[in-house]
Each structure stands twice: as C-alpha cells, then as structure tokens.
Amino acid sequence: MALNIAVQMDPIESINIKGDSTFAMMLEAQRRGHSLFYYQTKTLALSGGTLHATGQDVQVRDEPGNFATLGEMKRVDLGSYDVVLMRQDPPFDMGYITATHLLDAIHPKTLVVNDPTEVRNAPEKLFVLRYGQFMPDTLITRNPAELAAFRRAHGDIILKPLYGNGGAGVFRLGEEDQNFQALLELFGQAFREPYIAQRYLPEVRKGDKRIILIDGKVAGAINRVPAQNENRSNMHVGGRPEPTTLTKREHEICEAMGPDLKARGLIFVGIDVIGDYLTEINVTSPTGIREVKRFGGEDIAALIWDAIEKRR
Numbered sequence: 001m002a003l004n005i006a007v008q009m010d011p012i013e014s015i016n017i018k019g020d021s022t023f024a025m026m027l028e029a030q031r032r033g034h035s036l037f038y039y040q041t042k043t044l045a046l047s048g049g050t051l052h053a054t055g056q057d058v059q060v061r062d063e064p065g066n067f068a069t070l071g072e073m074k075r076v077d078l079g080s081y082d083v084v085l086m087r088q089d090p091p092f093d094m095g096y097i098t099a100t101h102l103l104d105a106i107h108p109k110t111l112v113v114n115d116p117t118e119v120r121n122a123p124e125k126l127f128v129l130r131y132g133q134f135m136p137d138t139l140i141t142r143n144p145a146e147l148a149a150f151r152r153a154h155g156d157i158i159l160k161p162l163y164g165n166g167g168a169g170v171f172r173l174g175e176e177d178q179n180f181q182a183l184l185e186l187f188g189q190a191f192r193e194p195y196i197a198q199r200y201l202p203e204v205r206k207g208d209k210r211i212i213l214i215d216g217k218v219a220g221a222i223n224r225v226p227a228q229n230e231n232r233s234n235m236h237v238g239g240r241p242e243p244t245t246l247t248k249r250e251h252e253i254c255e256a257m258g259p260d261l262k263a264r265g266l267i268f269v270g271i272d273v274i275g276d277y278l279t280e281i282n283v284t285s286p287t288g289i290r291e292v293k294r295f296g297g298e299d300i301a302a303l304i305w306d307a308i309e310k311r312r
Contacts (some may be wrong), residue, residue: 001083003034003312006053008099010088012038013282017067021289021301022087023302026060028301032309033229037076038062038068041088041099051105079106081311085113089285090165092123093109096284108265110310113304114283115265122266122283125162125196132251134278137199144184147197151175159183162193165284172200203275209244210288211254212300213269215307216262218254219300220292221246243295249276267307 009015009022010280024251026036039055046052057071078084086103090096100116109118123128128135139150142160151157160170169190173180187195204288208221223244250273261269268288272279289300 001031001312003029003309004080005029005034005054006037006039006060006076006078006084006087006216008053008084008088011040012058012070014069017064018061019287019290022285023067023086023286024290024293024301025085025087025304026058027062028305029300030060032305034160037081037182038070038219039076041095044099046102046105046193052076053078053104062128063244069267078103078108081110083113083308086116086119087283087285088161088191089163090124091205092163092165092284094278111273111308114269118264118266119283122264122277122281123163124280124282124284125160127283128278128281131253131257131278133199134276135258136277136279138276140194141167141197142188142191142194146185147195148180153181154199158198158200159187160196161187162196169250198279200278201274201277203277206275207242207244208239208279209250209273211246211250211271211273212286212288212292213258213261214300214303215267216258216260218251218258219303220289220301221250222288222291222295222297222299230289236291241288241291241295247276253278268304276282 007022007026014066015023030036036058037055038058039053043054044051052075054073054075056073059069061067084103084106095096097120100120103116105182106112133190139146141147155175157173159168171183185272188226207225209221210224212219221244222241224239224241226239253273266283268286270282270288293299
C-alpha cells in the first residue's frame with residue numbers, strides 16, 4: 001500500500017546527494033510508490049491539537065544538479081500523513097528539542113521516525129553513557145578544576161561540546177598544551193551546558209567506525225579514516241570512507257544495546273566505535289547508508305523502509 005510520507009529536513013537544495021542518507025531514503029520511498037512531501041522545521045505550527053507544516057510535494061532522482069522537482073508551496077496537516085521522517089541535522093539545541101515536542105502531537109498515529117520522545121531522551125553524547133562498560137574514560141562537566149584533573153590523569157584528552165555535531169568544536173589537548181585554559185574560557189562563553197572530555201584514543205588513526213543498526217540489528221558499517229594532521233574522522237572535514245567488517249567486540253556492543261534501541265522506537269541508529277571503545281550513539285539524523293551500499297554492503301534504505309512498512 002502506498003504511503004504518504006512527509007520529510008522534515010534541512011533545505012533540500014543544500015544537500016550533497018552522493019552521501020546524503022535522507023536522500024537515499026527518499027529515493028527508496030519513491031521507488032516503492034510512496035508519495036513525498038518536503039518541509040523545514042521553521043514552518044511547523046501547532047494549534048488546537050493540529051500540527052501543520054508548509055512545504056512542497058517533491059519528486060527525486062539520482063542525478064547531481066537535477067535531483068529534485070518541487071511542487072507548489074502548500075500548508076498541510078501532518079497528522080493526515082502516514083509517516084514523518086525527522087531528518088534535520090543537529091545541533092541538538094532548544095530548537096531541535098522543541099521540534100520533537102511538536103511532533104509528539106501526531107505520533108504514533110502518524111509514525112515519526114525516529115520516535116520524537118525517545119530522540120529527545122537520547123542526546124547522543126549522554127545516551128551513550130548507558131553503555132559505559134564499552135566506553136573510554138569520560139567526564140561530563142564544565143568545572144575547570146575537574147577538567148584539569150581529568151587531563152592530568154590521562155595526559156592526552158579530547159574535549160568537545162556536549163550537543164555539537166559533525167566534528168565541530170572537537171579539540172585534542174595534550175598534557176602540556178598551553179591552550180587548555182584559553183579553550184575553557186572560550187567554551188565557557190560559547191556554551192551554557194557542560195562539555196564532554198574523553199581519554200584520547202590513538203586507535204583513531206586507523207579509523208572511526210560507523211555501525212548502522214536498523215530496528216536494533218546490525219545493517220552495515222563503514223570505517224572513516226582521518227585525514228593527515230586531523231584528529232576528526234568526519235567525512236565533511238576530510239575523513240576517508242573505506243569498507244570494513246565488524247569485530248567480536250563490536251558485535252558484543254551492538255547485541256548489548258540492540259533490544260533497547262528497538263524497544264524505544266529508534267529504528268535508524270548509527271553508533272561510533274574507535275578501537276574497542278564506543279564513543280557515540282547517533283539517533284537524530286544518522287548518516288552513512290550510501291557509503292555502505294557503495295562499498296558493496298546492504299541497501300540500508302530498503303531495510304529502513306521494510307521496518308517502517310511493518311509498523312504501518
């Protein structure tokens with residue numbers, strides 16, 4: 001049965017279709033005969049228990065530079081749709097959190113993927129602490145004395161914003177780094193919330209593995225290798241994707257969290273593993289599915305729609 005799909009995302013003209021997971025999901029939905037409506041979070045309007053959005057019907061094609069045809073602008077009742085894909089990128093700020101509250105007004109009658117309540121309850125650098133047995137030494141604080149003691153204990157640390165994304169604001173600080181205090185002052189001015197510090201993992205030079213789980217089951221993985229003179233493996237800052245397989249340890253991590261993810265309605269999740277250590281659980285707008293397929297892995301967009309269609 002054809003479904004009416006609304007896609008909540010960033011401006012469609014700004015995406016790079018070569019690596020965009022939302023676009024891959026849209027292509028697969030269209031291939032299955034589902035209709036697509038595109039809108040941005042800034043158009044959401046809740047009144048009298050009805051959630052409206054203003055956007056456009058869209059048809060997509062896998063053609064760089066000519067990948068979308070948009071219809072006339074219109075205002076719709078999102079509660080009349082079968083599925084809403086919540087796919088806007090972080091940062092996970094009050095705007096993002098507010099959008100999850102608005103989508104609560106229609107879910108689960110309209111299936112929102114991922115479940116907005118559970119997304120709100122699973123900020124990526126905090127939710128991962130539920131699985132601390134798999135993590136490197138980690139500290140959540142904005143207390144300079146605590147952070148200084150953590151650096152003394154470990155010598156070499158990573159410091160990053162608690163609600164950042166895409167590798168923005170990620171710093172490696174060695175024991176003798178003279179920028180430590182200045183960086184804490186900068187973070188103190190930029191962020192009201194605590195920061196996250198982790199023991200630096202030299203294994204990152206071999207890659208930061210993105211493992212994708214669909215309905216709590218492993219669907220595929222890619223390894224992202226940092227560029228030379230770069231600690232971050234994110235592909236938009238020069239990280240190089242390469243094919244990979246899962247280790248026994250990585251299977252153990254996935255098996256430990258899989259049932260919990262499924263029970264929470266977190267259909268599409270990406271976790272990050274460096275060496276033997278889990279570092280993040282991504283539930284807001286996970287990526288990587290086009291790279292997995294490009295390297296001969298599963299068609300994860302198809303697996304996502306299989307899981308959604310079972311629920312509808």
